[in-house]
Amino acid sequence: MDWTKQAETMMQTWGEAQKKAWENWYDLMRGASNSNGSPFGFYPDVMKQWQEMSLQTLNAWTAGADPTAQNAARQMMASQESMMRFMQSITQAWQAIAPKVQAGEDWQSVLRDYSNQYFQSMMGAPTGFMSAGKDINELFQFYIQEWQKMGQPWMQSFLQSPTNLSHIMMGGSSELAQLSKFHWDVYERTFGGMTEVPGMGYNRELNAKLLRGFDSWVDMQKVSAEYHTVLTRTFSNAFESFMGKLVALSEKGEVIDSIQDLANLYFDTVDETFTKLYVSQDYLDLQNNLAKAGMTNKMRQREIFEVFQEMLDMPTRSELDDAYRTLNDLRREVKALKRALKAQDQPKAAAKSTRKTSTSTRRKTAAKKSNGATPEETAEAAKSEK
Amino acid sequence: MAFPVQITPDKAIHELTEINQKIIKGIEQLSNIKEDDVQVGITPKDMVFQEGKLKLYRYRPLVEKPFKIPLLFSYALVNRYMVADLQEDRSLIRNLLNEGIDVYLIEWGDPTRKDKWLMLDDYVNDFLDTCVDFIREQHDLEKINLLGICQGGTLATCYTALHPDKVQNLVLTVTPIDFHADKEEERDDWGLLNVWARNLDIDVMIDAVGNPPAELLNFSFMLVKPMSLNVRKYTDMVNILDNEKALMNFLRMEKWLFEGPDHPGEAYRQFVKDFFQGNKLIKNEVMLGDQRVDLGNITMPVLNCYANQDNLVPPKSTKALGKYVGSDDYTELEIPAGHIGFYVSGRAQKMLAPGIANWLKERD
Numbered sequence: 001m002d003w004t005k006q007a008e009t010m011m012q013t014w015g016e017a018q019k020k021a022w023e024n025w026y027d028l029m030r031g032a033s034n035s036n037g038s039p040f041g042f043y044p045d046v047m048k049q050w051q052e053m054s055l056q057t058l059n060a061w062t063a064g065a066d067p068t069a070q071n072a073a074r075q076m077m078a079s080q081e082s083m084m085r086f087m088q089s090i091t092q093a094w095q096a097i098a099p100k101v102q103a104g105e106d107w108q109s110v111l112r113d114y115s116n117q118y119f120q121s122m123m124g125a126p127t128g129f130m131s132a133g134k135d136i137n138e139l140f141q142f143y144i145q146e147w148q149k150m151g152q153p154w155m156q157s158f159l160q161s162p163t164n165l166s167h168i169m170m171g172g173s174s175e176l177a178q179l180s181k182f183h184w185d186v187y188e189r190t191f192g193g194m195t196e197v198p199g200m201g202y203n204r205e206l207n208a209k210l211l212r213g214f215d216s217w218v219d220m221q222k223v224s225a226e227y228h229t230v231l232t233r234t235f236s237n238a239f240e241s242f243m244g245k246l247v248a249l250s251e252k253g254e255v256i257d258s259i260q261d262l263a264n265l266y267f268d269t270v271d272e273t274f275t276k277l278y279v280s281q282d283y284l285d286l287q288n289n290l291a292k293a294g295m296t297n298k299m300r301q302r303e304i305f306e307v308f309q310e311m312l313d314m315p316t317r318s319e320l321d322d323a324y325r326t327l328n329d330l331r332r333e334v335k336a337l338k339r340a341l342k343a344q345d346q347p348k349a350a351a352k353s354t355r356k357t358s359t360s361t362r363r364k365t366a367a368k369k370s371n372g373a374t375p376e377e378t379a380e381a382a383k384s385e386k
Numbered sequence: 387m388a389f390p391v392q393i394t395p396d397k398a399i400h401e402l403t404e405i406n407q408k409i410i411k412g413i414e415q416l417s418n419i420k421e422d423d424v425q426v427g428i429t430p431k432d433m434v435f436q437e438g439k440l441k442l443y444r445y446r447p448l449v450e451k452p453f454k455i456p457l458l459f460s461y462a463l464v465n466r467y468m469v470a471d472l473q474e475d476r477s478l479i480r481n482l483l484n485e486g487i488d489v490y491l492i493e494w495g496d497p498t499r500k501d502k503w504l505m506l507d508d509y510v511n512d513f514l515d516t517c518v519d520f521i522r523e524q525h526d527l528e529k530i531n532l533l534g535i536c537q538g539g540t541l542a543t544c545y546t547a548l549h550p551d552k553v554q555n556l557v558l559t560v561t562p563i564d565f566h567a568d569k570e571e572e573r574d575d576w577g578l579l580n581v582w583a584r585n586l587d588i589d590v591m592i593d594a595v596g597n598p599p600a601e602l603l604n605f606s607f608m609l610v611k612p613m614s615l616n617v618r619k620y621t622d623m624v625n626i627l628d629n630e631k632a633l634m635n636f637l638r639m640e641k642w643l644f645e646g647p648d649h650p651g652e653a654y655r656q657f658v659k660d661f662f663q664g665n666k667l668i669k670n671e672v673m674l675g676d677q678r679v680d681l682g683n684i685t686m687p688v689l690n691c692y693a694n695q696d697n698l699v700p701p702k703s704t705k706a707l708g709k710y711v712g713s714d715d716y717t718e719l720e721i722p723a724g725h726i727g728f729y730v731s732g733r734a735q736k737m738l739a740p741g742i743a744n745w746l747k748e749r750d
Contacts, residue, residue, distance in 0.1 A: 013398055037565040068641040069419040072623065073412075079620035080409065094391070250390035257392045257402050263621065274612055275575040284585040292587050295594035302594075321502065323598070329502040335512060 007091075007098035074300065083263050089263070101247060108240070115239040148333060205305045213300040220293040227290045238273035242266050394578050405624055424637045427468035429480045431491070435520045439495020442517045453750050455554055456488035456521055456530050460514060460545070462537035463653060464603055465646040469492055470535060470730050472638050477729045478559075481739030487746065492517050493553055494647075502596045502651035507675040509653060510545045520547075529554035529686075531746060535697060536560050536725075540661065543707070544674060547683045555749050557689045560728050563616040563700045566665045566708030576700040578610050583662035590606025592651045600646040610697070639730065668710050681707070687715035689745045691738065693728040694720050717745060 065073075095116045138200065167359035236275050245265065256262050306316040435442035444456075459479070461467040482489055494513065497504065502642040521530050532553050534542030539561025546553045566584075568577020591598065608615045628631035666672045672679040688711055692704040703721075708716050720742045725732045730739070 013393060063417075064420070065417045066419045066421045066424045066637070068424050068637050068644065069416040071642055071644070072620070073416045074617075076409065076412070076620040076623050079617045079678070080405065082617050082622070083411045083621055090391075145583060177484065246390040255390055256394040258395075259398060260621075262391060262393070262581060264618065267618045270613040271575075275578070278610075279574045279581060287582065288585050288587055292590050295587075295590045298594040299590075320499070322502040325503045327500065332508070332512075370723055 002100035003098040009093040019284075083259070086263060086266060087259060089239075090243075090266075093239075097243065108244075111240055111243050112236075115243075145245075175299045193212070206304070209300070209303045209307060213297075213304045214295070216297040216300040220297040223286070223290050223293040227286055230277070230286060234277050235270070236271055238270040241273055242269040245269060394516060402506065403430070408624050408627045412624065415627060415630065415633065416597065419634075419637065424440055424634070424641050425640055425729070426473065427466070427471045428474070429471050429477055429483070434490075434524075437513075437516060439501070440513050440516070441493040441495065441499075442527050443491045443493065444581050445479060445489040445491070447488060448480070449486045451472070451490040452483075452486050452589065453507050453746065454525075455527060455746075455750060456490055457482065457531040457533050457557070457746070458517060458521060458544040459491040460532060460534045460538040461492065461494070461646075462535055462539075462541075465600075465644065467535070469494065469726065470714060472642060472730050473635065476635070476735060478729055478734075478739055481735060482743060485739055485743030486741055490517070490521055490688070496647040497597050498648075499596050502739060503594075504650045504653055505674075506541070506653050506656050508543070510541055510668050510674050511677070514545050514550060516543065516550075518549070522552065527554075528552070530556045531557065533557040533742070534559065534561055537657070540667065543667070543684070544672060544679045545549055546686070546730065547679045547681055548674065548677050548681050550685060553686055554662070554705065555687045555746060556684065556688070557691070557746070558704070559738075560693055560696055560699050560725055561690070561707075562661070562706060563710070564668050564703050565662050567702035567706055568700050570702055571700050573697075575610065576697045577703065578697060579606065580662060580703070581699055582606065583658050586658060588658040592655045593618045594650070597648040597651045598654055599648050603649060604644065604646060607698070620701045623632040633739075639726075664730065668706060670710075681710040682712040684711040685713050687717075687749050688713050689717050689719060691719040691721060691728075691741070693723045693725055696725045696728065698725040715749075719745075 093111060094112050097107040097111050099109055242265065246256070256265065302317055306318060309316045394481065428701050429445055431443040431445045433441050434444045459467065461470070470475045474480065479489055479491070492514065493698065495501075495510065518530060518532070522528065525723055532542050532546060532555075534540070534557070536559070539558040542556065542560065543561065543563065546556045562580075565580055571577055595602075610709045617653045623636060626636060660672050664671070667679065668681070670678065670680045688707070690700075692701045692702060694701055696704075705718060708718065719738075721728050721734050721737055724732050728734055732734070
């Protein structure tokens with residue numbers, strides 16, 4: 001059997017299937033949404049069409065629906081898109097390696113080159129696995145969301161930056177430098193000017209905190225880039241491993257004949273590969289560094305803003321935390337006092353009920369024990385009276 | 387050697403067309419679902435006690451004469467108790483009510499920044515103890531039954547060790563006890579959360595965020611199996627879109643998963659340091675306030691229920707309890723399920739509540 005021909009057929013099959021799927025999809029969506037929508041024509045990038053149309057219609061359809069249902073619908077669409085992308089990549093990969101496999105030559109190195117290229121482009125894409133789940137960048141948005149609100153000028157530098165994290169993820173140090181430069185520009189335009197004023201007190205304090213804040217911000221970007229690079233490499237490894245499994249299947253004479261089965265094999269392989277990564281000490285160190293860098297940066301930003309809050313006589317996060325701590329300590333004390341009072345009342349109640357049935361000697365004992373005793377002693381006395 | 391992928395053009399087109407049709411139908415269906423349609427935790431109950439954010443509920447009995455000794459649910463500080471009462475036909479609570487158990491449940495309340503300073507001591511020796519005392523007084527009982535869920539089980543274990551005079555029977559479900567038992571597991575993907583937590587610098591996290599947000603905790607859970615929990619789950623969802631009942635089940639679970647509370651900061655710091663990292667519970671070294679938790683004090687009957695496919699709280703972590711409690715009456719109940727399926731799977735519905743109820747009946 002000619003594998004090169006088979007791979008070509010598979011490519012044609014997928015192209016045809018995509019085209020047909022798109023036509024069906026378009027018809028169905030138009031029919032279901034009962035709207036004319038945008039006049040999409042068929043063009044080669046099915047994924048882009050899929051994404052554009054599904055976003056457009058999904059938002060319109062699910063407006064007013066339960067938020068959980070809305071989210072599930074979005075995740076489902078993103079997952080389908082992931083699956084389609086995966087199918088596209090696998091057909092391309094087979095075209096690259098099929099002749100080598102059949103000739104018994106080194107197909108692994110061809111696959112490695114291919115998968116490296118593919119997954120680097122995938123990590124840079126706005127869709128795919130990361131958007132199907134909770135995006136890693138989303139996690140970072142959480143890490144920084146509090147200071148993001150207050151640090152608008154700083155965030156602007158990030159958002160307006162001509163580069164983005166995905167470039168940094170690929171290990172580009174020039175992008176990192178460019179990003180840092182942009183950040184410095186904003187710093188110069190905002191807080192930087194103030195720190196140049198020779199002075200005492202706030203300015204000196206602010207200057208030191210700004211520098212520390214900037215350092216932590218750059219540290220966070222570096223660790224983030226490193227983390228994403230490791231994830232990308234792991235995806236690449238998973239893809240290679242998956243293709244290896246397919247070759248192994250063929251050696252056993254087994255075949256996969258449905259898109260769903262093929263995708264499931266891939267999903268399982270990715271999870272297995274990530275599990276191996278997760279338990280490695282290198283990953284654990286990196287994950288901890290990532291969390292630490294994000295958290296440290298958050299604290300440094302808070303320190304900066306607290307300087308301004310103090311200047312404007314506004315309460316700071318640290319002051320509020322202190323106040324809450326005091327409130328909580330007081331709450332504990334009040335609760336302990338209430339318990340002690342209750343424990344003191346219990347022997348009295350016990351004594352009252354005892355009076356009805358007990359001798360005068362026992363009454364005296366109970367009264368003696370509750371008089372001036374600690375709550376624990378009085379509670380103990382009450383128990384013994386029972 | 388056969389070419390391994392034999393997806394013919396007609397089959398591929400058919401498969402994709404079928405998926406598309408299901409998606410369209412499903413989105414229509416999803417778009418018609420309003421917020422009130424996706425309800426969880428609906429078994430009727432009354433709030434019988436409140437102190438600040440702490441609420442104590444009593445479920446309305448479903449039998450004429452419930453058991454004499456009530457059962458108090460202690461839920462985790464992560465996620466919400468609704469997993470034990472997801473829907474009418476998937477509800478541990480409802481099943482227990484049907485078995486004649488008088489059920490109470492604690493809702494800790496969603497922590498805000500002001501609750502960052504709450505310690506595990508507050509949850510165990512104040513909140514839980516307050517609720518136990520309330521029920522004891524209401525029922526005029528010396529002791530009541532206590533049931534813990536996951537981390538709530540760890541809290542219940544600590545409580546029982548510190549207040550053995552107030553607990554008649556202790557029931558634990560998927561409860562971590564030995565936080566290093568995952569090291570003995572053969573599978574790397576069992577107990578990954580333990581591995582991560584052991585390597586986490588928790589101090590810097592709590593100092594920075596106050597209360598770890600629910601989104602972060604949930605993200606950690608989903609990261610364990612990135613493809614299965616983030617992608618495959620939703621590609622599989624396509625197959626249930628035309629089944630209204632299955633779809634609603636799916637959405638209820640989604641609601642429960644994504645609508646958890648933040649975790650109170652200082653309590654989390656202690657939980658990670660003393661339990662995940664120090665594994666102090668089995669060493670009898672956990673301190674709550676000025677009291678040391680000694681598992682040997684647990685001398686009352688104990689029912690320890692675990693899921694044999696639990697990758698979050700591996701069975702060995704749960705079953706370790708048997709080695710450390712002082713009780714002579716220690717029983718284990720194995721449920722063939724994962725950590726969540728333990729409460730919501732069809733098989734668990736038939737095994738868990740009857741198992742607990744029968745065990746309690748024998749000791750009522």
